[in-house]
């Protein structure tokens with residue numbers, strides 16, 4: 001009757017072990033109860049021998065036989081063993097003349113055991129098995145009814161049944177607390193898994209160098225953000241930013257310095273982000289800023305501010321300060337497109353124009369002839 005016995009261990013099913021413990025204790029108590037009834041009635045040496053065999057030897061033999069079976073079969077066989085208990089009890093009760101307390105104790109005992117493991121079906125089976133035992137013995141050797149309400153037999157019956165019920169209740173308590181503990185552990189594990197999953201998802205959507213969102217995140221969210229803007233009747237803007245002559249910086253100062261510069265720009269973009277905006281590393285030294293609920297003028301002003309802030313930024317490299325500029329292409333929603341791919345393509349065309357016009361510039365995409373003009377350098 002241990003909570004941990006819920007899990008089958010060491011080749012013996014927990015039901016088999018539990019019933020073995022129960023039988024080892026309660027069958028002996030039953031034997032004493034039956035002995036108190038038989039004592040004054042001189043049933044003969046064979047009856048005494050059978051009493052010992054049934055209530056002392058039989059539980060041990062049953063356990064040794066059942067534990068040898070493969071675990072998958074043990075539960076099934078143990079249910080059959082419980083039915084055999086019922087049959088045996090029926091035989092004994094009938095043999096003794098259906099003494100009230102003994103019959104009651106045995107019937108409740110076997111019914112409870114089968115009800116717990118096999119539900120109402122088990123209880124019906126227990127009743128039928130015990131009735132069968134009674135009928136068979138009555139057919140073989142009818143005994144007149146002997147109520148036996150003597151103090152000793154009644155007391156022993158009550159004690160045995162009471163103890164059995166208490167043991168059952170205690171076992172149920174242990175099982176319930178164990179189950180509760182397992183459930184709590186499972187819940188904790190589940191929460192940890194969810195947290196890990198969220199972290200992994202977040203990692204998969206982030207650029208490891210800058211910590212900004214990556215292109216995959218943009219692909220997954222940009223459409224939704226544009227739809228939200230459309231529903232609210234507000235505008236949005238796509239800013240595509242690219243560091244000017246970044247390759248030269250890499251070549252001159254090394255990749256690590258280049259990385260530092262990318263991180264600096266990323267931090268600047270994050271500082272510039274408002275609720276609803278998305279900053280992402282679009283690839284290499286290209287960054288994309290999606291501004292939502294923004295007017296064209298405000299978007300252009302913010303792009304210009306970014307460009308200026310970046311230009312005055314000084315990066316310390318080996319006691320020297322390094323500064324560079326960026327170019328930016330700007331496309332507006334819904335004026336220049338309503339689909340993410342279209343908007344990005346147009347922002348890219350504008351960026352190309354900014355590079356073409358000497359860099360360190362913001363260019364807004366222009367509709368006519370699909371060409372771009374310099375916005376406001």
Ligand SMILES: Nc1nc2c(ncn2[C@@H]2O[C@H](COP(=O)(O)OP(=O)(O)OP(=O)(O)O)[C@@H](O)[C@H]2O)c(=O)[nH]1
Nearest residue numbers: 242243244245246247248250255256258259284285
């Ligand atoms: N340090 C560093 N460099 C990178 C990384 N990813 C891409 N690059 C480099 O970024 C450079 C991108 O250069 P380009 O955008 O083609 O050209 P550019 O030198 O910036 O010139 P313009 O864009 O025309 O002004 C390449 O040399 C890449 O090797 C990175 O994660 N870290």
